[in-house]
Amino acid sequence: MDEFDFINKITPKKRNHPNIKMGIGDDAAIYRPDSEKDQVVCVDTMVEGVHFLKHLSTPYEIGYKALAVNISDIAAMGGVPLYYLVAISIPNTWKESELIDIFQGMNEIASHYNMSLIGGDTVSTSKDLVVTVTVIGEVEQNVRTLRSEAEDGDIVFVTGTVGDSSAGLDILLGKYVIDDASIKEYLIERHKRPTPQVKAGRIISSVKRASLNDISDGLASELHEIAESSRVGIMINEEDLPISQELSQIKQTCDITKWMFYGGEDFELVGTTSPESWEQLKRLCNEQSIKITKIGYVSKKYTGVFLMKNDKDGEPLHKSGFNHFKK
Amino acid sequence: MDEFDFINKITPKKRNHPNIKMGIGDDAAIYRPDSEKDQVVCVDTMVEGVHFLKHLSTPYEIGYKALAVNISDIAAMGGVPLYYLVAISIPNTWKESELIDIFQGMNEIASHYNMSLIGGDTVSTSKDLVVTVTVIGEVEQNVRTLRSEAEDGDIVFVTGTVGDSSAGLDILLGKYVIDDASIKEYLIERHKRPTPQVKAGRIISSVKRASLNDISDGLASELHEIAESSRVGIMINEEDLPISQELSQIKQTCDITKWMFYGGEDFELVGTTSPESWEQLKRLCNEQSIKITKIGYVSKKYTGVFLMKNDKDGEPLHKSGFNHFKK
Numbered sequence: 139m140d141e142f143d144f145i146n147k148i149t150p151k152k153r154n155h156p157n158i159k160m161g162i163g164d165d166a167a168i169y170r171p172d173s174e175k176d177q178v179v180c181v182d183t184m185v186e187g188v189h190f191l192k193h194l195s196t197p198y199e200i201g202y203k204a205l206a207v208n209i210s211d212i213a214a215m216g217g218v219p220l221y222y223l224v225a226i227s228i229p230n231t232w233k234e235s236e237l238i239d240i241f242q243g244m245n246e247i248a249s250h251y252n253m254s255l256i257g258g259d260t261v262s263t264s265k266d267l268v269v270t271v272t273v274i275g276e277v278e279q280n281v282r283t284l285r286s287e288a289e290d291g292d293i294v295f296v297t298g299t300v301g302d303s304s305a306g307l308d309i310l311l312g313k314y315v316i317d318d319a320s321i322k323e324y325l326i327e328r329h330k331r332p333t334p335q336v337k338a339g340r341i342i343s344s345v346k347r348a349s350l351n352d353i354s355d356g357l358a359s360e361l362h363e364i365a366e367s368s369r370v371g372i373m374i375n376e377e378d379l380p381i382s383q384e385l386s387q388i389k390q391t392c393d394i395t396k397w398m399f400y401g402g403e404d405f406e407l408v409g410t411t412s413p414e415s416w417e418q419l420k421r422l423c424n425e426q427s428i429k430i431t432k433i434g435y436v437s438k439k440y441t442g443v444f445l446m447k448n449d450k451d452g453e454p455l456h457k458s459g460f461n462h463f464k465k
Numbered sequence: 466m467d468e469f470d471f472i473n474k475i476t477p478k479k480r481n482h483p484n485i486k487m488g489i490g491d492d493a494a495i496y497r498p499d500s501e502k503d504q505v506v507c508v509d510t511m512v513e514g515v516h517f518l519k520h521l522s523t524p525y526e527i528g529y530k531a532l533a534v535n536i537s538d539i540a541a542m543g544g545v546p547l548y549y550l551v552a553i554s555i556p557n558t559w560k561e562s563e564l565i566d567i568f569q570g571m572n573e574i575a576s577h578y579n580m581s582l583i584g585g586d587t588v589s590t591s592k593d594l595v596v597t598v599t600v601i602g603e604v605e606q607n608v609r610t611l612r613s614e615a616e617d618g619d620i621v622f623v624t625g626t627v628g629d630s631s632a633g634l635d636i637l638l639g640k641y642v643i644d645d646a647s648i649k650e651y652l653i654e655r656h657k658r659p660t661p662q663v664k665a666g667r668i669i670s671s672v673k674r675a676s677l678n679d680i681s682d683g684l685a686s687e688l689h690e691i692a693e694s695s696r697v698g699i700m701i702n703e704e705d706l707p708i709s710q711e712l713s714q715i716k717q718t719c720d721i722t723k724w725m726f727y728g729g730e731d732f733e734l735v736g737t738t739s740p741e742s743w744e745q746l747k748r749l750c751n752e753q754s755i756k757i758t759k760i761g762y763v764s765k766k767y768t769g770v771f772l773m774k775n776d777k778d779g780e781p782l783h784k785s786g787f788n789h790f791k792k
Contacts, residue, residue, distance in 0.1 A: 159503055163694075164611050165541035165679055166507035168604065173500030176486055179583070180493035181599055183552040185590045214492035225510040225552075225597040256506070263512045265592040270552040272508055272599045277495065284491050352492055367490075 144234060144260060148241040155220065155254050167256035169221060175276040178217035182208045186266040194310050197236040199330045200269070201243025207354060208273040209251060209334035210405040214352035216343025217277035219336065221256045222248065225270040227263035240269065251336060281343045283350035283409065288368035292349070292410035292436035295419070297338045298429050299382040300357050301394060302328035304401020314392055321384045328382075332405035338430065339407060341422045348419075350409035356402035361443045362457035364410065371440025372410075374455065376447050380431040400458065410436050471561060471587060475568040482547065482581050494583035496548060502603035505544035509535045513593040521637050524563040526657045527596070528570025534681060535600040536578060536661035537732040541679035543670025544604035546663065548583045549575065552597040554590035567596065578663060608670045610677035610736065615695035619676070619737035619763035622746070624665045625756050626709040627684050628721060629655035631728020641719055648711045655709075659732035665757065666734060668749045675746075677736035683729035688770045689784035691737065698767025699737075701782065703774050707758040726782065737763050 149162045160168040184204045212219040306329030308314040351360040365372045423430040444452030476489045487495040511531045539546040633656030635641040678687040692699045750757040771779025
């Protein structure tokens with residue numbers, strides 16, 4: 139494979155943003171920032187055999203997800219994703235057509251958000267494919283949906299539903315067997331093609347104050363991060379956790395709690411805000427048809443995260459999260 | 466190794482930039498851009514066994530170079546490097562202390578340029594360590610030291626000296642044997658700890674127009690990129706190429722041409738500018754004690770890169786560059 143020829147094939151033919159002064163094709167990219175905004179930037183890596191298995195995901199799906207997980211981080215900061223750069227380490231077990239599919243998968247989700255590929259690096263490696271994506275976005279100045287923003291008396295909320303992605307992974311790995319084809323397809327799709335909650339993040343960042351995380355490592359782990367950063371206790375009502383119709387239909391046959399709390403990769407948003415802002419948030423999300431659910435409250439009388447069942451006293455919820463394909 | 470504990474160890478204890486609103490510790494970093502500047506961003510990956518060999522470089526040196534090569538890309542755009550993010554894929558053959566050394570090597574060169582680590586990702590992999598660094602910097606609006614800026618009649622220049630890094634690599638690999646300890650040490654140091662030419666890049670970007678590349682893949686390859694992007698021919702006088710005293714002392718005993726043109730990783734800057742701007746550039750560099758040398762000229766009568774020896778007609782200089790440790 140010729141590196142220059144490959145780069146030419148994956149370089150976007152049109153640029154979406156007039157602010158891009160130099161995209162792919164020089165030593166670095168140059169763009170003009172919105173002078174009224176702050177810049178938001180994150181990087182995430184996916185490794186073959188750790189974050190994905192080649193026989194279970196298509197290259198297109200791998201690319202889609204590699205960019206999606208980064209967009210989700212921007213969403214958790216209340217930002218708008220704009221640009222991305224891709225560094226890819228390629229073993230000779232991957233064909234050029236598969237690599238182009240990875241970039242096409244990224245291009246699909248990028249186009250949903252009007253994002254542009256502006257740079258990258260293509261190198262060889264001996265064994266596992268590694269894809270590292272950097273995403274840059276913008277957010278209004280002084281908007282800070284940080285983990286450390288939770289306060290006593292806050293409402294704890296989550297967008298969408300939780301547990302689907304982890305259920306989908308267990309189905310893929312053969313750890314959970316299911317006959318219903320449409321439920322199976324839905325759950326696997328939720329694992330392979332997560333939807334970053336950019337619109338929800340924008341709404342949440344518009345209220346007076348909110349703490350926020352995206353659910354990458356598992357709901358329990360994300361709640362612990364908020365509790366620790368904010369030095370508060372978080373009380374969760376298990377029966378309030380929003381689950382999909384599909385998960386609801388199979389919940390008698392499996393350990394749904396594990397998927398909901400420790401599965402991870404739902405890429406929904408979890409956070410807290412004051413009771414007054416929560417009323418505003420519910421209304422704004424409702425107007426945009428975004429599902430958002432109250433699942434608990436914040437108390438500074440405790441530290442840590444507690445699970446309350448049937449309104450009984452809470453039990454500590456341990457935080458160990460998602461460990462990908464590791465034993 | 467505990468990921469959270471490790472991140473805590475490598476997180477800078479003080480932040481250099483008041484513009485960093487959120488560094489490591491949330492879903493993404495947030496910084497305030499200079500509203501008068503454009504943003505410059507690049508990403509480069511170094512893979513164990515391809516870009517470095519563990520038995521020939523210390524972890525500290527690997528970290529130093531991983532960041533240096535990215536700073537060099539910002540320098541080639543005339544920019545000032547400000548922030549960096551590090552994604553690292555770690556096999557279990559690496560100890561935590563070695564990983565901390567990688568970050569300390571990066572921290573050393575970062576401190577030279579007053580740069581801050583603002584984010585990253587730490588994941589596991591099965592075989593080779595992969596380190597991907599993203600660097601963000603700023604440059605004045607409308608400054609464009611692009612490859613495509615060369616024009617007929619331009620002077621071709623290069624900063625510093627060329628060939629040292631490649632000579633150092635050949636010594637490290639045992640392909641070239643040298644007895645003189647101080648020359649040996651100098652050349653290896655030039656390979657392991659390249660100095661990005663940020664100050665020179667700033668000066669070059671201050672003249673009216675200049676094309677510019679950093680020498681990562683080899684001087685011949687970089688010249689070809691400028692010639693192709695600008696659709697011009699470049700004529701190089703081989704005897705004008707600046708070499709170090711050290712290389713000069715051993716040039717009778719080795720193929721110095723190969724090192725100068727195809728070695729790569731000198732991380733000097735090569736470019737072109739008008740004869741008028743060249744006089745200004747020479748003066749400005751001289752004032753700052755930066756070595757800059759005229760090595761040829763641009764002609765639109767030709768396409769490609771030509772090497773002239775003793776003022777005779779030029780021969781085409783082929784472009785194949787540096788292929789790291791590949792056969």
